[in-house]
Amino acid sequence: MDKIQIGTSINGEAVEFLCEPQQSLLEVLRDTLGRTGTKEGCSTGDCGACSVLMDGRLVCACLVLAAEAGGHEITTIEGLATDAGLHPIQQKFLEHAALQCGICTPGLIVATKALLDRHPDPDETTIRYWLAGNLCRCTGYDKIIRAVQDAARSLAHPA
Amino acid sequence: MAEAVDYKAIGTSPVRPDGVDKVTGRAQYGADLNLPGQIYGKVLRSPHAHARILKIDTSRALALPGVYGVITGQDFPEAEGGEIGGEGGGDVSDLAKNIMARDKVLYHGHAVAAVAAKSLSVAQAALDAISVEYEVLAPVLDLESAMAPGATLIDPSCFTKxxxxxxxxxxNIAAVMKLGRGNVEEGFAQADVIVEGEYRIPMAHQGYIEPHACIASCNEQGQATVWCCTQGHFEFRAMTAKVLRMHIADLKFIASEIGGGFGGKTVIYLEPLAVMLSRKSRRPVKMAMTREEVFRATGPTSGTLARIRVGARKDGTLTAATAWLAYEAGAYAGAPMGPGAMTVFAPYILPNFAVEAFDVLLNKPKVAAYRAPGAPQSMYAMECAMDELAERLGMDPIDLRLKNAAEEGTQAPYGPKFPAIGLKACLNAAKAHPNYTRPLPAGAGRGMAVGFWFNVGMQSSAEVHINEDGTVTIVEGSPDIGGSRASMALMASETLGIPYERIKVIIGDTESAGFSNVTGGSRTTFATGMAVIRACEDIIAQCKSRAASTWGIDADQVDWRDGAAIPAPGVNAALKPLALADIAAGAPKTGGPLLGRASLNAQGAGAGFSVNLADIRVDPETGKVDVLSFTAIQDAGKAIHPAYVEGQMQGGAVQGLGWALNEEYIYDANGVMQNAGFLDYRMPVASDLPMIDTVIVEVPNPTHPYGVRGVGETPIVAPLATAANAVSRATGVRMRDLPLSPPRVLEALEAAGR
Incomplete structure (x- = not known):
């Protein structure tokens, strides 16, 4: 099958790759580029484990064709921590024990970033609806919601 | 026995040692590893629920460029007889046939062939090129038809055990189990009130977010290494060795991080296929299931039909009870009817009872363990009956339970007398909880129920290595599914008297850690924790003897306190304490490296009881239910890492609510599952739920050094009846069939003329 050459930006770095026309961004991120921080839970857009940002917008990487990523800026879980350390959302997920098995965690953290970028001070209902596309089977969501609330506080008032 | 003591590390909730890798995407799960030169395996699955395989033609698939191997049931060695013990165990030949069908397919999704190819798209093309001729047979899809005389037989060689x-x-009834005590007739004769009901609980999936995945690499001598997500890599190794008739020593299993299991990853599906395909292709073979394959072809838990009859005197004293419990096994025997039968009446003092339970074959996937396997179904029925009994007696439902609650010394229905247990403490905590006494929101009902699980011990090993600088590396063999590295490090920190941050916990592979059973049965913090504590005590004994030789005194003249050897009272007080780091630095001169070890078969796992409360509102127009509040109260014995104990309680509560309110396997008349995806098999999402309040009760388990009881499974048991009792009380109509999805609630309301 003929492959397509795509140029994109992933976590601020220019990246070029070859893909088959039917391949998803998720498949290319994980298998072609080796960025396995983005997880696969269903490949039908129902679980949110593959949440990434495309030009700042929250998308399921399994529902985006890899070829569609051309010319866009992709942010994955690997792009959140900086030289200064973990992103406050990552830190708060740890402090609140908001992960058990951890497979949904990268997607939830990326979804939380999308939420807090738009709504820096969300109420509990807003958080719950924003994260409704991200399945977690271990926690019952309680500690995740609390981590997000605390991350919002921490981003609003950096220590 | 553990007393209320001031611990330094235990009872705190520090960040888990593996946390950073899990929030940054570094942690490697089952499908995250790639090997140089790897190819991809995929499975061809039956489109029929019940059919005879007449012919499989793989020649066109093998002829495709980029296809390196095809296997069918004919490639498997003749299965050994015998059983594999433990959770996920069972008959070896059934296990082998479930992995790949031989002459018959027994459920939609049953594997019939597998291919290995250079890419996933070529592998898919190869599957499409395989032709299979079937003789389609009538499927058996419900318990009543399966159990009826003259039913179509799933396995004509199955005689009821x-x-x-x-x-x-x-x-189709693979086995029956009976349990009883006293005289049931006489008991019911003494009753003033008798309630009776039939309950249906649907087949449901564990719903872990990570699909099963593995990579196998086999060398020319037939030795293989397998990386996979598993709850127990030692058991996976044993099962794979049995199915492929290999020596255990020729197989190495490496457990990746695991993205949820809840019992569902105690069974092999892909691993032997990947080994066989790797052997054929002489390349590493990677395999991962799609979500649809996970639903269709891995083990969910049994759908169940339960009939309960329970009688009481006017004052609430139970006089007799009976339970009739039929569990769906799926295609091969092994439904959790035993634990279902043993748990159904476990919370209560019951002089007269009889339980009859059935393990029933039908054309659905072979069930696997799911959190407290068997108990949510049977206890759902009993706890609903207890609620109805409380209403009929005009009694508070907690008071009714308190009146009959098992306690230390009560003979459990399944045999032994309970040691110290926390049922009454949980009931009293529930009664005193503000969520039980505050005014009921409009349109809502308040439900409560009791949960119970035995918990298990089983085998674990641990090694404690003291590094040259006094930091500690612990090697154990229990895959960390929910934060157990943190609890191991906390128990080691407490025992050794050194800071938590200086301890690293490694889950070793099958060649670098001692044998350990699965992470299952709520056993890891209890049993593997006990091994870690013993291995730390081994280190302390060695350190005392090293200090004694350094000081020129006897080892019994040395004490260990706050991470250091000190002279015992009355011995030369001028001797300066020797900290673990000092002893580690001096180790080359005092006998060599410090290595502590323990291996055990842990006994005395303390039984875990819980009580749940919920306020649930029902919309009479649509039948939709809203959970307004939920309270989980549970005896943890001693909570080593309270935040992760709460996490188990909250997660189990929500899994139980999902099962009660939404989740079910839906089949058409041909036995094809209609909702094999997360869109239609609807698990709870964040916007469905309130915060889940928790109360950790601590009645120490006398057999564990720190009083630990398992906490992982009990949480899923009580939510089913808690939810149904709340909905029943909100509507005034007794709900018996789960899930309480809007159409079913509406149907029940309409049937009752509401």
Missing amino acids: NLPEKPTAPS
Whole structure:
């Protein structure tokens, strides 16, 4: 099958790759580029484990064709921590024990970033609806919601 | 026995040692590893629920460029007889046939062939090129048809086990189990009130977010290494060795991080296929299931039909109870009817009872363990009956339970007398909780129920290595599914008297850690924790003897306090304490490296009881239910890492609510599952739920050094009846069939003329 050459930006770095026309961004991120921080839970857009940002917008990487990523800026879980350390959302997920098995965690953290970028001070209902596309089977969501609330506080008032 | 003591590390909730890798995407789960030169395996699955395989033609698939191997049931060695013990165990030949069908397919999704190819798209093309001729048979899809005389047989060689006389005709009832005490007739004769009901609980999936995945690499001598997500890599190794008739020593299993299991990853599906394909292709073979394959072809838990009859005197004293419990096994025997039968009446003092339970074959996937396997179904029925009994007696439902609650010394229905247990403490905590006494929101009902699980011990090993600088590396063999590295490090920190941050916990592979059973049965913090504590005590004994030789005194003249050897009272007080780091630095001169070890078969796992409360509102127009509040109260013995104990309680509560309110396997008349995806098999999402309040009760388990009881499974048991009792009380109509999805609630309301 003929492959397509795509140029994109992933976590601020220019990246070029070859893909088959039917391949998803998720498949290319994980298998072609080796960025396995983005997880696969269903490949039908129902679980949110593959949440990434495309030009700042929250998308399921399994529902985006890899070829569609051309010319866009992709942010994955690997792009959140900086030289200064973990992103406050990552830190708060740890402090609140908001992960058990951890497979949904990268997607939830990326979804939380999308939420807090738009709504820096969300109420509990807003958080719950924003994260409704991200399945977690271990926690019952309680500690995740609390981590997000605390991350919002921490981003609003950096220590 | 553990007393209320001031611990330094235990009872705190520090960040888990593996946390950073899990929030940054570094942690490697089952499908995250790639090997140089790897190819991809995929499975061809049956489109029929019940059919005879007449012919499989793989020649066109093998002829495709980029296809390196094809296997079918004919490639498997003749299965050994015998059983594999433990959770996920069972009959070896059934296990082998479930991995790949031989002459018959027994459920939609049953594997019939597998291919290995250079890419996933070529592998898919190869599957499409395999032709299979089937003779389609009538499927058996519900318990009543399966158990009826003259039913279509799933396995004509299946004769019901455990009957007093060997049956003369085969049956879909693979086994029965009976349990009883006293005289049930006399008991019911003493009752002033008797309630009776039939309950249906649907087949449901564990719903872990990570699909099963593995990579196998086999060398020319037939030795293989397998990386996979598993709850127990040692058991996976044993099962794979049995199915492929290999020596255990020729197989190495490496457990990746695991993205949820809840019992569902105690069974092999892909691993032997990947080994066989790697052997054929002489390349590493990677395999991962799609979500649809996970639903169709891995083990969910049994759908169940339960009939309960329970009688009480006017004052609430239970006089007798009976339970009839039929569990769906799926295609091969092994439904959790035993634990279902043993848990159904466990919370209560019952002088007269009889339980009859059935393990029933039908054309659905073979069930696997799911959190407290068997108990949510049977206890759902009993706890609903208890609620109805409380209403009929005009009693508070907690008071009714308190009146009959098992306590230390009560003989459990399944045999032994309970040691110290926390049921009454949980009931009293529930009664005193503000969520039980505050005014009921409009349109809502308040439900409560009791949960119980035995918990298990089983085998664990641990090694404690003291590094040259006094930091500690612990090697154990229990895959960390929910934060157990943190609890191991906390128990080691407490025992050794050194800071938590200086301890690293490694889950070793099958060649670098001692044997350990699965992470299952709520056993890891209890049993593997006990091994870690013993291994730390081994280190302390060695350190005392090293200090003694350094000081020129006897080892019994040395004490260990706050991470250091000190002279015992009355011995030379001028001797300066020797900290663990000092002893580690001096180790080359005092006998060499410090290595502590323990291996054990842990006994005395303390039984875990819980009480749940919920306020649930029902919309009479649509039948939709809203959970307004939920309270989980549970005896943890001693919570080593309270935040992760709460996490188990909250997660189990929500899994139980999902099962009660939404989740079910839906089949059409041909046995094809209609909702094999997360869109239609609807698990709870964040916007469905309130915060889940928790109360950790601590009645120490006398057999564990720090009082630990398992906490992982009990949480899923009580939510089913808690939810149904709340909905029943909100509507005034007794709900018996789960899930309480809007159409079913509406149907029940309409049937009752509401």
